Amino acid sequence: MPQLASAVAPTPAIDPLRERLDARLGELLPAPCDPHDRVCLAMREATLAPGKRIRPILMVLAGRELGCDAPALVDLGCAVEMVHSASLILDDMPCMDGAALRRGRPTVHRRFGEDVAVLAAVALLSQAFRVVASLPDVAPPLRNRLVASLADVVGTRGLVRGQYQDLHDGRDARGAQDISHTNELKTGVLFATALDMAGLVAGASVRARQALRRFALELGQAFQLHDDLQDRGDSTRTGKDTGRDAGKSTLLALLGPDEVRRRLRAHVAAAESQLERVYGPDCALGAYLDRLFAAA
Amino acid sequence: MPQLASAVAPTPAIDPLRERLDARLGELLPAPCDPHDRVCLAMREATLAPGKRIRPILMVLAGRELGCDAPALVDLGCAVEMVHSASLILDDMPCMDGAALRRGRPTVHRRFGEDVAVLAAVALLSQAFRVVASLPDVAPPLRNRLVASLADVVGTRGLVRGQYQDLHDGRDARGAQDISHTNELKTGVLFATALDMAGLVAGASVRARQALRRFALELGQAFQLHDDLQDRGDSTRTGKDTGRDAGKSTLLALLGPDEVRRRLRAHVAAAESQLERVYGPDCALGAYLDRLFAAA
Numbered sequence: 001m002p003q004l005a006s007a008v009a010p011t012p013a014i015d016p017l018r019e020r021l022d023a024r025l026g027e028l029l030p031a032p033c034d035p036h037d038r039v040c041l042a043m044r045e046a047t048l049a050p051g052k053r054i055r056p057i058l059m060v061l062a063g064r065e066l067g068c069d070a071p072a073l074v075d076l077g078c079a080v081e082m083v084h085s086a087s088l089i090l091d092d093m094p095c096m097d098g099a100a101l102r103r104g105r106p107t108v109h110r111r112f113g114e115d116v117a118v119l120a121a122v123a124l125l126s127q128a129f130r131v132v133a134s135l136p137d138v139a140p141p142l143r144n145r146l147v148a149s150l151a152d153v154v155g156t157r158g159l160v161r162g163q164y165q166d167l168h169d170g171r172d173a174r175g176a177q178d179i180s181h182t183n184e185l186k187t188g189v190l191f192a193t194a195l196d197m198a199g200l201v202a203g204a205s206v207r208a209r210q211a212l213r214r215f216a217l218e219l220g221q222a223f224q225l226h227d228d229l230q231d232r233g234d235s236t237r238t239g240k241d242t243g244r245d246a247g248k249s250t251l252l253a254l255l256g257p258d259e260v261r262r263r264l265r266a267h268v269a270a271a272e273s274q275l276e277r278v279y280g281p282d283c284a285l286g287a288y289l290d291r292l293f294a295a296a
Numbered sequence: 297m298p299q300l301a302s303a304v305a306p307t308p309a310i311d312p313l314r315e316r317l318d319a320r321l322g323e324l325l326p327a328p329c330d331p332h333d334r335v336c337l338a339m340r341e342a343t344l345a346p347g348k349r350i351r352p353i354l355m356v357l358a359g360r361e362l363g364c365d366a367p368a369l370v371d372l373g374c375a376v377e378m379v380h381s382a383s384l385i386l387d388d389m390p391c392m393d394g395a396a397l398r399r400g401r402p403t404v405h406r407r408f409g410e411d412v413a414v415l416a417a418v419a420l421l422s423q424a425f426r427v428v429a430s431l432p433d434v435a436p437p438l439r440n441r442l443v444a445s446l447a448d449v450v451g452t453r454g455l456v457r458g459q460y461q462d463l464h465d466g467r468d469a470r471g472a473q474d475i476s477h478t479n480e481l482k483t484g485v486l487f488a489t490a491l492d493m494a495g496l497v498a499g500a501s502v503r504a505r506q507a508l509r510r511f512a513l514e515l516g517q518a519f520q521l522h523d524d525l526q527d528r529g530d531s532t533r534t535g536k537d538t539g540r541d542a543g544k545s546t547l548l549a550l551l552g553p554d555e556v557r558r559r560l561r562a563h564v565a566a567a568e569s570q571l572e573r574v575y576g577p578d579c580a581l582g583a584y585l586d587r588l589f590a591a592a
Contacts, residue, residue, distance in 0.1 A: 030452045039460050040452055090418070095410035114391035115463055118414065122386070123456045125418065129425045130447035133440040140436035144429045147443050151426035155419045156326045156336055164335050167411055 014057060014288060021056050022048065025078045028131055030123070042112045042120035043127075047085040049103045054292070055080045055191065058219075059198035061285045062212060066278075068202035072135040076146070076201060079128040080194045083150065086124035087159050087190075089117050096167060125154065138201060146197050153193040162186035166248075174249045180221060183251075188220025208278045215274035222267035222293065225260050228252040268293050310353060310584060317352050318344065321374045324427055326419070338408045338416035339423075343381040345399045350588070351376045351487065354515075355494035357581045358508060362574075364498035368431040372442065372497060375424040376490045379446065382420035383455050383486075385413050392463060421450065434497060442493050449489040458482035462544075470545045476517060479547075484516025500574075507573040514567035518589065521560040524548040564589050 025047060032040035056077025063073040092099040092107040093114060099107050109117035132146050152158060162185030169182065195216045199209040228250045252260050268289065275286050321343060328336035352373025359369040388395040388403040389410060395403050405413035428442045448454060458481030465478065491512040495505040524546045548556050564585065571582050 033452070033457070037452075038464075039456055043452070086418075090414055093414070095414065116460070118386055118389070118391065119456045119460055121418070122382075122421065123451045125421060126447040126451040126456075130444050130451070133429075133443035133447065140440050143440050144436050144443075147429035147440075148426050151422040151429065155422040155426070156329070156333075156339070160335055160415045160419045160422075161329070164412070164415055168334075 013284070017057055017060060018053050021053050021060070021074060021077060021081070024074050025081060028075065028078050028127070029082075030127065038112055038116050039119045039123060042089075042108050042116050043085075043124050045111070046089055046108050046120060047082060047124065049105065051103060053077075053081060055084055055194045057288065058191070058216075058285065059194050061288060062195050062198045063202040065283050065285060066199070066202040066204050066208070070137055070201060072138045072201055073198060075131055075135055076197055077194075079131040079150065080190070080197075082124045082128040082131070083154060083159075084190065086121040086128075087163070089121045089124070091163060093117060096163065135201075142200060146200065149193050149197055153189050158185065158189045158193075162189070172249060174254075176251060176254060179249060179251050179254065183221060183224035184217060187224050188217040191216035191220045191223075204278075211274045211277040215271050215278075218267045218271035218274065219289070222264050222271065225251060225264040225267070226293065229257065229260060229264075264293070309580070313353055313356060314349050317349050317356070317370060317373060317377070320370050321377060324371065324374050324423070325378075326423065334408055334412050335415045335419060338385075338404050338412050339381075339420050341407070342385050342404050342416060343378060343420065345401065347399060349373075349377060351380055351490045353584065354487070354512075354581065355490050357584060358491050358494045359498040361579050361581060362495070362498040362500050362504070366433055366497060368434045368497055369494060371427055371431055372493055373490075375427040375446065376486070376493075378420045378424040378427070379450060379455075380486065382417040382424075383459070385417040385420070387459060389413060392459065431497075438496060442496065445489050445493055449485050454481065454485045454489075458485070468545060470550075472547060472550055475545060475547050475550065479517060479520035480513060483520050484513040487512035487516045487519075504574045507570045511567050511570035511574075514563045514570065515585070518560050518563035518567065521547060521556050521563070522589065525553065525556060525560075560589070 026044075029044050029047060030040050032044075056074070059077040059080065060073050063069070088102060089108045091097050092102055093109050100110060101107065105111075107117075108120060112120070129147055129150065132150055133143055135143050135146070138146075154160065162182060165182045166186055169178070192213045195212040196209055199212050204212070229252065231250075232252070251263070255263070271289060272286055275283055275289070279285065322340075325340050325343060326336050328340075352370070355373040355376065356369050359366070384398060385404045387393050388398055389405050396406060397403065401407075403413075404416060408416070424446065425443055428446055429439055431439050431442070434442070450456065458478060461478045462482055465474070488509045491508040492505055495508050500508070525548065527546075528548070547559070551559070567585060568582055571579055571585070575581065
């Protein structure tokens with residue numbers, strides 16, 4: 001799953017939130033039983049490595065601007081970040097994308113071994129469900145609903161399906177629509193579920209939650225196009241292997257960089273118009289979005 | 297994780313229950329999106345392959361004899377079976393035990409590829425959490441508690457830790473106590489959580505749940521010893537590769553078959569005495585236990 005390049009300008013209003021999220025992630029991740037507990041070490045290294053925490057930041061901002069600043073939003077964001085981290089560990093494995101670098105460091109299976117990588121991913125997923133089931137000050141029926149949502153987005157209609165399609169259909173010639181659908185499953189659905197969950201915790205209306213989901217799906221498409229453009233680039237900027245998409249049927253290969261940039265801008269604009277439906281013309285989420293894609 | 301040999305005599309009272317569990321498992325597992333949906337096919341084949349369904353049978357029997365015959369017990373048992381199935385898929389992978397056979401058939405990664413094996417295991421775990429969060433007629437706070445229990449038993453204090461210890465400490469010379477501790481993490485903790493969850497759904501007292509947990513831990517130890525004895529045997533009987541423990545520090549290697557058989561009987565007797573504390577001298581769970589270990 002893609003990440004934006006670290007070329008994004010610093011966002012002063014965001015930094016304290018990211019620090020709060022990192023601190024809470026550190027508390028919610030299990031501590032190693034002993035100094036040789038390599039599974040816990042791998043979980044912590046993979047998840048606490050410097051990152052932008054885009055999903056939890058979006059969730060907390062979405063909730064705040066709906067008038068909700070509950071600590072549960074931070075915990076829910078941490079759970080989504082754990083799922084994201086687990087998916088990156090697995091995507092990088094030799095039987096998947098076979099990546100050597102992630103966030104500028106050797107990938108988890110290269111540092112800790114494939115067995116530890118698989119076990120760390122399983123433990124991260126489990127811990128994410130534990131965190132959601134234990135959310136503070138969230139009514140028990142809503143916690144059950146959030147657990148079910150998280151399970152759905154991981155499973156055979158979500159990330160699992162996206163990864164499978166990317167691996168198995170990615171090498172075939174495909175139309176732009178098929179590629180967009182895989183991109184949606186690989187990236188958009190986790191954004192959409194994350195923002196829908198934030199809306200649920202914040203007590204958003206059905207209409208606001210629908211707009212947040214559409215915002216998230218547009219953002220996911222923009223993200224994936226941005227990632228495709230980055231993949232041609234310089235690994236010292238992205239911190240990842242580049243050229244991993246060689247031979248894959250991406251929109252970039254199909255349509256060329258100019259059309260991809262045009263589509264990227266169109267998805268960002270569509271994302272912004274959905275935000276406006278919920279929050280009006282100016283909102284922190286929109287400002288954050290602008291900064292994320294400033295480099296593109 | 298071990299399984300008992302299929303030499304166990306048929307148990308007429310158990311067969312309808314096993315069929316009911318299999319039917320419900322088939323309903324709760326996601327159906328393939330299309331005929332090429334290999335992840336769903338792998339999930340279904342791995343989980344619905346002929347098996348004894350020991351964990352869910354124990355759970356339903358434990359609940360029934362506490363006066364509870366709620367459909368939730370069947371669903372909860374199916375969730376535990378999905379977790380068990382996911383753990384078997386991962387344990388068999390080349391980066392773990394590297395097994396070629398399971399239940400008499402090629403292991404999942406050999407039939408479907410390593411990528412599909414990992415994705416199927418992740419999807420099975422997610423579906424298990426979804427089923428628990430959606431249990432019918434169970435109060436929402438209890439469903440949250442059950443999700444948290446299941447997460448704990450999978451994670452870094454449970455199956456993940458057991459598998460890691462088995463892989464990394466298993467080749468070192470260890471004392472009997474260390475080996476028993478790994479066996480507990482690999483097998484006993486899932487039994488214990490399964491029976492504790494059944495007790496919670498059935499409204500059992502704290503004292504009864506404590507006895508059920510102790511029963512389950514003794515059963516787990518007996519199971520692992522039985523598995524060690526089987527590992528020396530004939531793969532046509534166990535349906536698994538044999539000789540996989542060669543080079544591992546097992547209690548069998550340390551103590552020899554006579555002492556292992558003596559200990560196995562002692563664990564079964566201890567398990568039965570815990571059952572008696574909950575159910576009195578005669579119970580269906582005890583009869584089932586006797587049949588399970590009749591061959592030993």
